[in-house]
Amino acid sequence: MLDISSRVRVDVDALIAAQNDMGxxxxxxxxxxxxxxxxxxxxxxxxxxxxxxxxxxxxxxxxxxxxxxxxxxxxxxxxxxxxxxxxxxxxxxxxxxxxxxxxxxxxxxxxxxxxxxxxxxxxxxxxxxxxxxxxxxxxxxxxxxxxxxxxxxxxxxxxxxxxxxxxxxxxxxxxxxxxxxxxxxxxxxxxxxxxxxxxxxxxxxxxxxxxxxxxxxxxxxxxxxxxxxxxxxxxxxxxxxxxxxxxxxxxxxxxxxxxxxxRARMAIIAEELLPSRLPRVPGVRLAARHLGGPRGGGEWYDALPLPEGALGLAVGSVSGSGPSALAAMGRLRASLRAYAVMEGEDPVAVLSDLELLLRLTEPARSATALFAYCEPALRKVVLAGAGHTPPLITGERRTEFVETSLSAPLGMLACWEAPSVEFSPGPGETVLLYTDGLLRRTGDPMDRAFARLHTAAASVPKAAREDPSAIVDHVLRTVLPEGLDTGADGDEDDEDVVMLAARFE
The missing domain is CATH 3.30.450.40 (GAF domain)
Incomplete structure (x- = not known):
């Protein structure tokens, strides 16, 4: 048996262990x-x-x-x-x-x-x-x-x-x-x-x-x-x-x-599914903004002229994200336009038909929606909402949310129904319709997000209150942490934001 010193054995054992561990x-x-x-x-x-x-x-x-x-x-x-x-x-x-x-x-x-x-x-x-x-x-x-x-x-x-x-x-x-x-x-x-x-x-x-x-x-x-x-x-x-x-x-x-x-392709598809231009109806001026998120959400808006000088306004949000949500959003918006032409005077009937269609064609998907039937000559608005955020009226003398009844989103119940609400905007007042993506993107709890939105609408400069586009831009810049510099290159959690403004003469 070879007489190997303990010092040499320790060095050799350490070297072998290091070689085995460091493959x-x-x-x-x-x-x-x-x-x-x-x-x-x-x-x-x-x-x-x-x-x-x-x-x-x-x-x-x-x-x-x-x-x-x-x-x-x-x-x-x-x-x-x-x-x-x-x-x-x-x-x-x-x-x-x-x-x-x-x-x-x-x-x-x-x-x-x-x-x-x-x-x-x-x-x-x-x-x-x-x-x-x-x-x-x-x-x-x-x-x-x-x-x-x-x-x-x-x-x-x-x-x-x-x-x-x-x-x-x-x-x-x-x-x-x-x-x-x-x-x-x-x-x-x-x-x-x-x-x-x-x-x-x-x-x-x-x-x-x-x-x-x-x-x-x-x-x-x-x-x-x-x-x-x-x-x-x-x-x-x-x-x-x-x-x-x-x-x-x-x-x-x-x-x-x-x-x-x-993301760029999805943004193009989303913009193509939304109105290319807003209609011109006597007695009311319209403006809209759509800020897309990186995941391609299903939030949408619409404005269409109706018989006898009436106007239909709609905003909504489809659950999910990506191409499937965009496709569902396009189908839902097209269906709502058809229902609005047939029975737009009754917003509850419009949303009931839309809920039935959603439940039959896409049972695994839910959506929120708000439809308003406007008569600009009479400054009269009748609206119904399905789990949607309430509109906001802003003018020189008041800034307040419209009181709407509590309702469930479309596709959540076996039979959706909620009462309609009627109100009259004053001359020079603007009605703001928006999706809940605007509130969630603030990063605040819902009560603080609503308060921030109210403060932003109340702080619109007097010179900008005559232009609905200026009102929308001011509100979005004030409410959103990143302002209007947002879009497909934003944070991964950013959602779509939609705002539709109607200023009554």
Whole structure:
């Protein structure tokens, strides 16, 4: 039996245990470039943006173990391997945390900004930009900067495209996946375009590293470029990490672009299902706004002229979201128009017929609706609601909600019925019909949302009360946290918002 010292047995056992536990790191080691063990064992810097990054701040200031020859002969082989394994674990942790943060981004712009920040930490740069140029039909082209103002990006665009590394990458063969381009010293490279060197001096950067955003599956979407303040370039380990991150970012951007295209198509369908223009009826002026949510809800409005100078106004909401809700909304709105023409004088009958149709054709779906029969010459309104929010009357002398009876949504009961309500708007007063998506999008409880809506309608400037469009815009800007700057690129939980205003002369 061999006489093996206890110290040697402990080192060998620790090494075997580490190799058994770190199978994933062995896989990375097989893919890692040969001869870079010193770079992989470089000391780690403090956390960058909350992440314990294993990447040095810059290539020209990072020290490696290979730079200290005195350490090599005295370091045990087991310690070197364990140090290498620790470096791989640190790299995997950093990469995991960065990709997790990128995966949480839900919009294209947020993903591009996160890509720039993470890439800057991985390659040790302070500034950068992303030029996104997806293939035709997959999304618009855009440029986003990190640490660069809009004017700085404009200066970069004055350089001939063929002279820039990102331009050469974007204009390369469309079927190939291009390689990154590093320019370690822009002032010593005599082959560079003079305009590129002039812009670099103006913006204060001396080197750059361009990473293609391209994979075989997603195609070529764009390129990310990071700029160094001094001559430098990322080491092999940094290139490997940012390359892995770039491939993941490309796939994530491809999914977001496809999601944007789907949302845009749904927004177009929703707008086509709503009235293209509002009718002109003597004695009343109309205005409407529809703010679509990212999921494509089923909220709608309608206004149609009726016999003897009457006017029918309707708003409603179909449960669910997506293409099926849009299709149901279109069918419901078309049916209500037909019922309004036949028996519009009786709003209860109109909603009863609509409820029967919904229960027979779509038993798994419910809807809220409000229909108002207006006689502008008499300033008389008769309305009925099915689980819908009450209208709001606003004018110079009053701002109050119309008292309606409590009723269930359509499709919730075996037989829907609720009494109608009659009221008379005064001269110059405006009746606001809206969907509950407006209240829910405020993020407040319902009582506070109603109070916010009431305050917004009461605070309409006197000069704007004669224009229903100005009234609607003022109310939406006041009630919604994001104002009118909302739509398909909003938060995932945002719902459709519909508001219909009728100002009586």
């Amino acid at each position: 994933v790191c062995d896989a990375i080691g097989r893919n890692a470039p040969v001869g870079k063990s010193a770079a992989m064992s470089a000391p780690h810097l403090p956390k960058v943006a909350g992440i314990d990054s294993a990447v040095p701040a810059s290539a020209h200031t990072a020290a490696t173990l290979a730079a200290s020859p005195a350490l090599a002969p005295t370091t045990a082989p087991g310690a070197l391997i364990q140090d290498r394994l620790a470096g791989w674990v640190s790299d995997l942790t950093t990469l995991h945390e960065l990709t997790e943060r990128l995966a949480r981004t839900g919009t294209r712009d947020d993903a591009l900004h996160e890509l720039l920040r993470a890439g800057a930490a991985l390659v040790g740069a302070r500034r950068g930009m992303v030029v996104l140029e997806p293939p035709e039909g997959r999304g618009p082209a855009t440029t986003v900067g990190l640490g660069l103002a809009h004017a700085d990006l404009g200066h970069i665009e004055t350089v001939p495209r063929s002279a820039t590394p990102h331009g050469r990458i974007l204009d390369g063969a469309p079927t190939s996946v291009p390689c990154p381009v590093a320019q370690a010293d822009l002032f010593r490279d005599e082959s560079l375009d003079p305009r590129l060197r002039e812009v670099a001096v103006r913006l204060g950067y001396a080197a750059s590293y361009a990473l293609p955003l391209a994979t075989a599956e997603a195609g070529r979407l764009g390129v990310a470029v990071w700029f160094y303040d001094e001559p430098a370039e990322p080491v092999e380990r940094q290139r490997h990490l940012v390359g892995l991150y770039g491939r993941y970012a490309t796939e994530h951007l491809a999914r977001l672009l496809e999601l944007d295209r789907a």
